[in-house]
Amino acid sequence: MSERKRLMIIDDDPDFVAGIRAILDGAGYETxxxxxxxxxxxxxxxxxxxxxxxxIMMGRGAEGVMMARKLRKxxxxxxxxxxxxxxxxxxxxxxxxxxxxxxxxxxxxxxxxKPVEPDLLLERVKALLQxxxxxxxxxx
Amino acid sequence: xxxxxxxxxxDDEEIVLDSCTEILRGEGYQLATASDGMRGLALVKEFRPxxxxxxxxxxxxxxxxxxxxxxxxxxTVVTVVITGYATVSSAVEAMKSGAYDFLPKPFTPEEFxxxxxxxxxxxxxxxxxxxxxxERDLLREHFAAIVSHELKAPLAAxxxxxxxxxxxxxxxxxxxxxERLARVKARMADLIQMVDTWRRGVSIDIEAIKSRQVxxxxxxxxxxxxxxxxxxxxxxxxxxxxxxxxxAPRVMGDQGTLTEALVNLLSNAVKFSRDGGRIEVTAEVRDxxxxxxxxxxxxxxxxDELPHLFEAFYTQPGVGGxxxxxxxxxxxxxxxxxxxxxxxxxxxxxxxSTFVITLPMLGDDGPGGARRExxxxxxxxxxxxx
Numbered sequence: 001m002s003e004r005k006r007l008m009i010i011d012d013d014p015d016f017v018a019g020i021r022a023i024l025d026g027a028g029y030e031t032x033x034x035x036x037x038x039x040x041x042x043x044x045x046x047x048x049x050x051x052x053x054x055x056i057m058m059g060r061g062a063e064g065v066m067m068a069r070k071l072r073k074x075x076x077x078x079x080x081x082x083x084x085x086x087x088x089x090x091x092x093x094x095x096x097x098x099x100x101x102x103x104x105x106x107x108x109x110x111x112x113x114k115p116v117e118p119d120l121l122l123e124r125v126k127a128l129l130q131x132x133x134x135x136x137x138x139x140x
Numbered sequence: 141x142x143x144x145x146x147x148x149x150x151d152d153e154e155i156v157l158d159s160c161t162e163i164l165r166g167e168g169y170q171l172a173t174a175s176d177g178m179r180g181l182a183l184v185k186e187f188r189p190x191x192x193x194x195x196x197x198x199x200x201x202x203x204x205x206x207x208x209x210x211x212x213x214x215x216t217v218v219t220v221v222i223t224g225y226a227t228v229s230s231a232v233e234a235m236k237s238g239a240y241d242f243l244p245k246p247f248t249p250e251e252f253x254x255x256x257x258x259x260x261x262x263x264x265x266x267x268x269x270x271x272x273x274x275e276r277d278l279l280r281e282h283f284a285a286i287v288s289h290e291l292k293a294p295l296a297a298x299x300x301x302x303x304x305x306x307x308x309x310x311x312x313x314x315x316x317x318x319e320r321l322a323r324v325k326a327r328m329a330d331l332i333q334m335v336d337t338w339r340r341g342v343s344i345d346i347e348a349i350k351s352r353q354v355x356x357x358x359x360x361x362x363x364x365x366x367x368x369x370x371x372x373x374x375x376x377x378x379x380x381x382x383x384x385x386x387x388a389p390r391v392m393g394d395q396g397t398l399t400e401a402l403v404n405l406l407s408n409a410v411k412f413s414r415d416g417g418r419i420e421v422t423a424e425v426r427d428x429x430x431x432x433x434x435x436x437x438x439x440x441x442x443x444d445e446l447p448h449l450f451e452a453f454y455t456q457p458g459v460g461g462x463x464x465x466x467x468x469x470x471x472x473x474x475x476x477x478x479x480x481x482x483x484x485x486x487x488x489x490x491x492x493s494t495f496v497i498t499l500p501m502l503g504d505d506g507p508g509g510a511r512r513e514x515x516x517x518x519x520x521x522x523x524x525x526x
Contacts, residue, residue, distance in 0.1 A: 013293055015294075016296060018300075019303065023304060087289065114292075115296045116300070118307055
C-alpha cells in the first residue's frame with residue numbers, strides 16, 4: 001500500500017462505528033463516517049474512496065440493501081469494494097428470496113457479522129483492497 | 141364483518157323465498173334471493189353474501205353443485221342447506237361437503253331466524269379467527285425482528301468496543317485487568333449467542349429450509365458441527381470421535397441448518413460431559429435411512445425429564461453449571477422435521493445420553509452416491525473430523 005487508503009463507513013449506530021473506526025484508524029486507514037445512507041452516498045460522490053463498510057439495517061428497514069443497489073447502478077461507484085457488516089446474516093437472505101445467502105451486490109463484496117473480531121475485520125478489509133488492486137482498476 | 145350481514149337465499153319455490161324474506165324482515169340483515177342455482181351463483185359475485193341458504197333439490201344446478209362452486213369461490217362463506225323432511229341423509233351429505241347446518245322443510249319462522257343468527261355468528265367468528273391468525277404470524281415476525289435488531293444491535297456495539305478496549309490495553313493492563321476484560325468479553329459473547337438462538341427459535345422458517353434442500357453428504361455438516369464444538373470441548377478436555385462410513389451417505393438437506401441441528405446436540409453433549417470425557421459421533425445407514433448419533437458418557441437425563449427435552453425453553457444446568465437458552469433441542473427438532481426426519485433420545489442417568497437424528501437417505505445416483513446396505517463403520521476415531 002503506497003498511500004493511506006480511504007474507507008467510508010455507513011452505519012446508523014454511532015457506538016458500533018466508534019468500535020470499528022478505532023480498529024481501522026489504529027491500522028493506519030483514513031476513515032470517514034456517515035450515519036445514514038443519504039449522507040453516505042453524497043460523501044461517496046464527493047470524493048474518491050477505496051472501500052465502503054456498509055450496515056444493512058438502517059433507518060426504517062434494510063436501507064443498506066437499497067444503498068448497495070444504488071451503488072451497483074452508478075457507473076462511477078459500481079466497482080467500489082463493499083464490506084457488508086450486518087447484525088443478522090439471514091436478513092440478507094430474506095431480502096433476496098431465492099438467492100444465495102451472499103448475493104453479489106457489486107463485483108467485489110464480502111459479508112461479516114456484528115460484532116467483528118479486530119483481526120478478522122482487518123484481514124477482510126485488506127483482502128478486499130488487494131482484490132480491488134489486482135483487478136487493475138484504480139478504484140479512486 | 142362490517143355493516144349488515146348479507147344473506148342470500150337460493151330456492152326454486154317462490155313461496156319459500158317469499159316467506160324467508162318475510163321472516164327476516166326487520167332483523168337487520170341485507171337480503172337477496174335467487175330462484176335457481178345459476179342465478180344464485182351469479183349473484184354471489186356482486187352481492188358478496190356472508191351466509192348462503194340453498195335448497196338441495198332444485199331443477200338445473202342442484203344444491204350440491206352450488207355448494208361445491210361456492211366453496212371454490214370463497215370457502216369462508218357460511219352455507220345452510222334446506223332439505224325435504226324425508227331426506228335428512230342428503231343433509232348429512234351436504235354437511236360433509238362443507239355446509240354449516242341444515243334446515244328440514246317445513247320449518248317455523250323461529251327455526252329459520254335462529255339458524256341464520258348462528259350462521260352469521262359463525263361467519264364473524266371465522267373472520268375473527270383469520271384476523272387472529274394473521275396477527276399471530278405478524279407478532280412472530282415482529283418479535284423476531286425486535287429481538288434481532290433492538291437487542292442484538294446494542295450488544296454488538298458493546299462487544300465491538302470491548303474488542304477495541306482489549307486491544308488498546310493489551311500492553312498496559314495488569315493480568316487482573318486482562319482477566320476481568322476476558323470475563324466481560326466471554327459473557328457478552330454468550331449473551332449475543334443466546335439472542336441469536338432465541339431469534340432462530342422463533343423465526344426458523346420451515347418452508348425456507350425445504351426450498352434450500354440439495355443433495356448433501358452427511359460428512360459435511362458433521363465435520364462442520366464438530367469443528368465448531370471443538371473450541372468448547374477443548375476447554376473441558378472433552379474429546380470428540382467421529383465415525384462416518386466412506387463414501388458418506390447423502391441426504392436432501394440444507395447444509396447450514398443441518399449443521400446447526402448437530403451443533404446443538406454436540407454442545408449439549410459437551411455441556412453434560414464430565415471434564416476429560418469422550419463424545420462419539422457416528423453415521424450409519426439403516427433401511428434407507430441415515431442415522432446420525434451423538435453419544436456422550438456424561439451425567440445422563442432422568443426418565444421424567446425425557447418427554448420435555450425437545451420443548452422450547454426447557455433447560456437444565458450443565459455439569460459446570462452452564463446455562464443454555466432452552467431452545468437448542470427445540471430448534472434442532474424443527475430443523476430435522478423440516479428435513480422429513482426425526483430426532484430421538486435414549487439416556488441412562490449417570491452413564492450418558494445418545495441423541496439420534498434420522499433422515500431419509502438419498503438413493504444411489506452415480507458416483508459419490510451412498511451404498512444401499514448398511515455397512516460397518518469404516519473410519520474410526522483416528523480419522524477424526526477431517
